[in-house]
Amino acid sequence: EAQVTQNPRYLITVTGKKLTVTCSQNMNHEYMSWYRQDPGLGLRQIYYSMNVEVTDKGDVPEGYKVSRKEKRNFPLILESPSPNQTSLYFCASRTRPDKTDTQYFGPGTRLTVL
Amino acid sequence: GNSVTQMEGPVTLSEEAFLTINCTYTATGYPSLFWYVQYPGEGLQLLLKATKADDKGSNKGFEATYRKETTSFHLEKGSVQVSDSAVYFCALSYTGNQFYFGTGTSLTVIP
Numbered sequence: 001e002a003q004v005t006q007n008p009r010y011l012i013t014v015t016g017k018k019l020t021v022t023c024s025q026n027m028n029h030e031y032m033s034w035y036r037q038d039p040g041l042g043l044r045q046i047y048y049s050m051n052v053e054v055t056d057k058g059d060v061p062e063g064y065k066v067s068r069k070e071k072r073n074f075p076l077i078l079e080s081p082s083p084n085q086t087s088l089y090f091c092a093s094r095t096r097p098d099k100t101d102t103q104y105f106g107p108g109t110r111l112t113v114l
Numbered sequence: 115g116n117s118v119t120q121m122e123g124p125v126t127l128s129e130e131a132f133l134t135i136n137c138t139y140t141a142t143g144y145p146s147l148f149w150y151v152q153y154p155g156e157g158l159q160l161l162l163k164a165t166k167a168d169d170k171g172s173n174k175g176f177e178a179t180y181r182k183e184t185t186s187f188h189l190e191k192g193s194v195q196v197s198d199s200a201v202y203f204c205a206l207s208y209t210g211n212q213f214y215f216g217t218g219t220s221l222t223v224i225p
Contacts, residue, residue, distance in 0.1 A: 048212065
């Protein structure tokens with residue numbers, strides 16, 4: 001089954017404790033992206049990657065890091081989480097960086113930073 | 115810059131009512147426009163899309179027309195069902211890499 005998986009689905013942590021949210025897709029997609037969803041703000045793009053070793057900032061990259069060492073994986077790293085990073089995070093992938101192509105979203109990771 | 119503005123929600127309709135969710139956009143070129151739907155506890159799913167002016171996207175009874183003159187992409191459905199209850203997001207992609215989403219409109223359909 002074609003899918004985007006994220007782990008963990010739920011995470012409660014404390015300020016300053018480094019964490020990684022993993023994202024993996026099994027569709028051989030070149031393009032992957034991370035979003036955060038906040039009430040009243042919709043989805044905002046954090047980072048995206050057009051292929052292995054190619055990443056770029058979205059609208060709200062501050063406080064986040066990403067890496068793309070393999071095509072299937074695109075982890076989101078919070079080196080020193082803060083309470084304002086409490087949010088619902090979605091990973092997405094697409095066949096290629098083409099504006100008409102369909103994005104496939106993962107199920108989401110709900111992060112709470114105390 | 116690029117941005118998307120959606121009508122405020124939540125929207126509550128009776129089954130078989132007509133649905134319109136307004137979406138307008140600001141873009142520096144000719145973006146593709148999308149409607150995504152998010153069911154409770156799930157990620158977003160593409161509902162429909164339009165890639166150029168006057169294109170009409172349609173799926174599952176939903177329609178939206180890309181209106182360049184009014185910079186709009188309003189979502190419509192002639193007869194909603196309880197199963198259409200979800201949050202709907204309008205979005206645009208200009209470069210193909212960056213996506214801009216609206217704030218979402220929550221729809222509840224009551225029997």
